[in-house]
Amino acid sequence: VQEKRYDVTEELQIVDQSIIDLLKKAGRLADELGYNLYIVGGFVRDLLLERINLDLDLVVEGEGIEFAKTLAHKLNGDLDIYRDFGTAVVDLDNVKLDIATTRIEYYPYTASLPEVEPGSIQQDLFRRDFTINALAIQLNPTAFGQLVDYFNGKKDLEAGVIHLLHNFSLYDDPTRIFRAFRFASRYGYQFYEETERLIKQAIDLDTIEKLSPNRLFGKLKHGLQDENPTSFIRLLVKYDILVYFSDSLVWNQVKEKLVKQVDKIIGWAMKKEQNIEFTPWILYLMTLLEHFTKEEVEKFSKKFNLNSQLKSRIKTSLEIEQIITKLKQAERNSEVYYTLEGLKIEELLFILVKDFSLTEKISLFLEELKEVEIKVSGKDIIDLGYQPGPYFKQILKEVKRAKLDGKIDSTPEEHQFLEKCLQRR
Ligand code: CTP
Structure with a gap:
């Protein structure tokens, strides 16, 4: 294996100066302790792709934990040591550094935790997954900014x-x-x-x-x-x-189309002026599982120990056809509102995954109807001399419906309408 070195100081210019200063400080300290210090992994890979990745994984040819202790002390950072793994984390104000000793790994059996022992930087890079992830940049002062490449990672990145x-x-x-x-x-x-x-x-x-x-x-x-x-x-x-x-996880043309639709809906939601907060990956999961039966969802949720939030999203995706049918029939604002009320944002977006023609109604709900509230309450009904009972809820719902449908607007109008409903009753 031949070591190749390239100067990447120019590439490093896209990284914030405060990070560069930090890496230089770490490099100087390594020199003082007589260690070689490198930054490795995603930071290096992405740097060569002109992407910023602030996962700062440092490896030390020497005593990683000792180095981390000294560095944390010098920079006034918090230190967490994971002796079993021979690693440490130095937490500074706005960044954290993962620090490890360069090492060799042995996996006693498939998917086990590796057994580790100290090794050279070359061995540390070789234990990794792909050539593009086996690149290091040295941080010691005289070699600062040198890309160390044993396995043609740079070439593979370019290709x-x-x-x-x-x-x-x-x-x-x-x-x-x-x-x-x-x-x-x-x-x-x-x-x-x-x-x-x-x-x-x-x-x-x-x-x-x-x-x-x-x-x-x-x-x-x-x-x-x-x-x-x-x-x-x-x-x-x-x-x-x-x-x-899952055995039930089938793939076909329909799914292929739906997944493309998810991409489109996520783009649509992100472009909305109003900030819609949602968890995009759940939409893909809902899409993968939408043809499941209730039993299959139960089995899947149990096997993967899904939390109740995730499980409930998936369950809703099974009922989406009924919701869509109802939404299509909804003409008045209040009908739209009561069809969608209580649905979570991912569920609303999933409706669009299935049927993009419903964007107007979903937008109407998200941008206007969702916020509609009435000012009158049960207390106003009592003040009018009525005895509390379950019918309060129905009456207030009637008021809200009228407000949603634009029949009333101001608070006095709400009061008038409330009285009318009570009299009619
Ligand atoms: N690594 C590995 N095998 C794994 C996980 C990680 O060899 N199963 C190595 C790779 O060299 C990787 C480094 O550990 O670059 C850091 O891993 P991690 O931070 O999980 O991933 P990144 O490569 O930084 O990827 P991402 O951008 O997705 O975080």
């Missing part, structure tokens, strides 16, 4: 190739299959031929079965939260991975 570093990588850690899909989707990269073969082989040998349901679901979620969930899902389909989540 847009996801390339596994070694043949056992996916047996050691099958979650890397999902990482491969995530990076390929995010950057629009291809798999190196041999890597694709290894991915297929690892899948054929059922390595994914070795992941606990929690980890497995975590990887799905992570992919759906990344930059290109549609492409990520297509890779899950292409490599036949959906089945590990």
Whole structure:
């Protein structure tokens, strides 16, 4: 293996000066202690792609924890030490540094936690998943800004190739299959031929079965939260991975269309002037599962230990057709309101995933109807001399309906209308 070095000080200029100063300080301290210090992983990969990634993963050829202690002391930062893993986190005002000793990893069995022992920077880079993630930038003063590349990561980044570093990588850690899909989707990269073969082989040998349901679901979620969930899902389909989540998870033309629709609706919602806060990845999950029966949802939720919020979104997606039918028939504002009342934002957006022709009604609800409130209350009815009872709720609903439909507007009008309703009763 040949070490290649490139000067990337120019590339580093896109990074905030305060971060550069911090990295330089760390580099000087490493020199004082006689260690080599590097920044590795996502920061380096993304820097070469002219992207800012503030995951600051530092590795020390030396005593990582000692280095972290001294650095935290010098910079007045908080320090957390994870002795079992030989790592530490230095928390500064607005950034945190993950610090580890350069190491070798052994996986006693598939998907286990690795056993680690100190190693060189080269070994530390080799234990990683893909060549594009096995790049380091040295931080010691005399070598500051030198990209250290043993495995042609720079070349693969430029060529847009996801390339596994070694043949056992996916047996050691099958979650890397999902990482491969995530990076390929995010950057629009291809798999190196041999890597694709290894991915297929690892899948054929059922390595994914070795992941606990929690980890497995975590990887799905992570992919759906990344930059290109549609492409990520297509890779899950292409490599036949959906089945590990549920036997009922089928893929077809309808789903393909719906997923594209999700992209469109997310774009639509983000462009709205009014700030709509929602969790986009849930829309993809709802789409994947929307054809499930109640029993299948129960089974899925139980297997992956879904929280009640997530479970309830998925359940609503099963009932979406009825809601849509009702919404289509709704003519008056109040009918729109009472069809959509109580639905969560992801559920409202999912209606549009299924039927984009309903945008006007959904917008009307989000922008106007949702905010409508009446001023009159049960107290006003009592003040008029009526005995409290369940009919209060109905009467107030009638007032609200009139307000939603624009029959009344001001507070005096509400009062008048309230009295009229009571008399009629
Ligand atoms: N890594 C690995 N195998 C894994 C997870 C991580 O080899 N299963 C290595 C990679 O070298 C990666 C680094 O650890 O670059 C840091 O991992 P992490 O922060 O999880 O990922 P990033 O590569 O930074 O990716 P992202 O941009 O998605 O955070």
